[in-house]
Amino acid sequence: MMSSGEGISLVEYFGSLKDPRRPQGRRHNLLDIIAMTICAVVAGAEGWDDIELFARCKVHWFSRFLELPNGIPCSDTFARVFARIDPDRFRDCFMEWVSGVHRLTQGQVIAVDGKTLRRSHDRRAGKEAIHLVSAWASENSLVLGQTRTEAKSNEITAIPKLLRLLDVSGCIVSIDAMGCQKEIAQTILDRGADYLLAVKENQGRLYEDIRDLFEGAEEADYEGVPYDYATTLDKGHGRIERREGWVISDPSCLGYLSTGPDWPGLRSVVRVVGRRETDSGTTEQARYYISSLASEAQRLLAATRSHWGIENSVHWVLDVSFREDESRVRTGNAPENMAIMRHAALNLLRHDQDSKISIKARRKLAAWDNDYLLSILAI
Numbered sequence: 516m517m518s519s520g521e522g523i524s525l526v527e528y529f530g531s532l533k534d535p536r537r538p539q540g541r542r543h544n545l546l547d548i549i550a551m552t553i554c555a556v557v558a559g560a561e562g563w564d565d566i567e568l569f570a571r572c573k574v575h576w577f578s579r580f581l582e583l584p585n586g587i588p589c590s591d592t593f594a595r596v597f598a599r600i601d602p603d604r605f606r607d608c609f610m611e612w613v614s615g616v617h618r619l620t621q622g623q624v625i626a627v628d629g630k631t632l633r634r635s636h637d638r639r640a641g642k643e644a645i646h647l648v649s650a651w652a653s654e655n656s657l658v659l660g661q662t663r664t665e666a667k668s669n670e671i672t673a674i675p676k677l678l679r680l681l682d683v684s685g686c687i688v689s690i691d692a693m694g695c696q697k698e699i700a701q702t703i704l705d706r707g708a709d710y711l712l713a714v715k716e717n718q719g720r721l722y723e724d725i726r727d728l729f730e731g732a733e734e735a736d737y738e739g740v741p742y743d744y745a746t747t748l749d750k751g752h753g754r755i756e757r758r759e760g761w762v763i764s765d766p767s768c769l770g771y772l773s774t775g776p777d778w779p780g781l782r783s784v785v786r787v788v789g790r791r792e793t794d795s796g797t798t799e800q801a802r803y804y805i806s807s808l809a810s811e812a813q814r815l816l817a818a819t820r821s822h823w824g825i826e827n828s829v830h831w832v833l834d835v836s837f838r839e840d841e842s843r844v845r846t847g848n849a850p851e852n853m854a855i856m857r858h859a860a861l862n863l864l865r866h867d868q869d870s871k872i873s874i875k876a877r878r879k880l881a882a883w884d885n886d887y888l889l890s891i892l893a894i
Contacts, residue, residue, distance in 0.1 A: 598847030
């Protein structure tokens with residue numbers, strides 16, 4: 516597929532992917548189709564017509580790397596192929612690429628969260644919009660992998676499945692309240708990582724016990740309650756944001772939690788209070804967490820903030836820059852497979868270390884400048 520001495524690094528990891536088409540119906544190489552698609556998505560393509568148009572505009576450039584035995588496929592061919600590719604194997608190839616070319620920083624936060632592809636539903640076929648659970652490495656700024664769940668409530672079963680596919684050893688896995696489950700905590704520990712799980716009212720007694728523990732300690736000015744404390748202050752864009760964190764790890768205090776012994780590896784409870792001041796007023800919110808880490812307020816406070824990177828640096832960017840929520844790709848396995856392509860494109864674009872421009876601008880530059888596009892793809 517690739518010419519000697521040149522290549523597109525990511526596409527090489529899809530070499531083991533099984534072609535879903537019958538041999539007699541293959542006019543275009545599978546890896547050629549994947550290569551053209553990832554290039555097009557990096558450069559701003561949003562649908563099958565965009566991908567075909569981009570490939571036709573770049574046909575002479577693509578001919579340097581690809582075989583193209585019958586030229587450029589039509590948009591229907593791109594659509595049919597991606598609708599039939601096995602999404603589990605496609606995901607595995609993506610994750611092999613991530614682990615093959617990127618080394619994770621030990622001790623960083625791995626944020627796990629879900630996102631619905633809102634327009635991937637097909638009401639005529641009785642198909643609901645698909646929901647993906649993704650893992651984000653905060654320090655490396657990488658989407659590590661994703662797995663599909665049929666509905667938001669099923670994140671509880673999807674999260675352990677995803678974690679078992681990842682090497683998260685030595686890291687802190689953070690999950691919102693949906694993932695605050697004993698089985699998930701045990702899975703994280705089994706994978707050699709520590710957990711930081713948000714606790715909300717849906718946890719009933721656990722939430723009430725943690726809230727009461729901190730409120731009682733605060734009323735007593737923490738007298739007789741060993742704790743650790745940290746704070747951060749951010750200013751800018753017309754706002755002042757202070758975040759304070761308290762961590763209690765003393766075993767006698769944790770004994771106050773009626774369900775505490777049921778949680779594997781539980782070593783601390785955390786209270787984070789965020790106070791935001793703007794011209795329109797001041798807001799304050801308290802959040803609670805459980806963790807397998809000991810009393811390290813500075814580290815745990817930073818970890819709670821790092822978790823939001825998956826919302827701000829992944830989900831928001833996919834919606835705003837990639838227009839993911841507007842994508843009408845919905846046939847067969849195509850929605851899930853194209854979500855993987857967008858994650859791959861985001862990883863590639865984020866690791867242009869020399870660029871000071873936005874993701875949106877980098878996509879435009881990739882469409883305009885072949886050398887820049889090749890430098891992105893070779894990461």
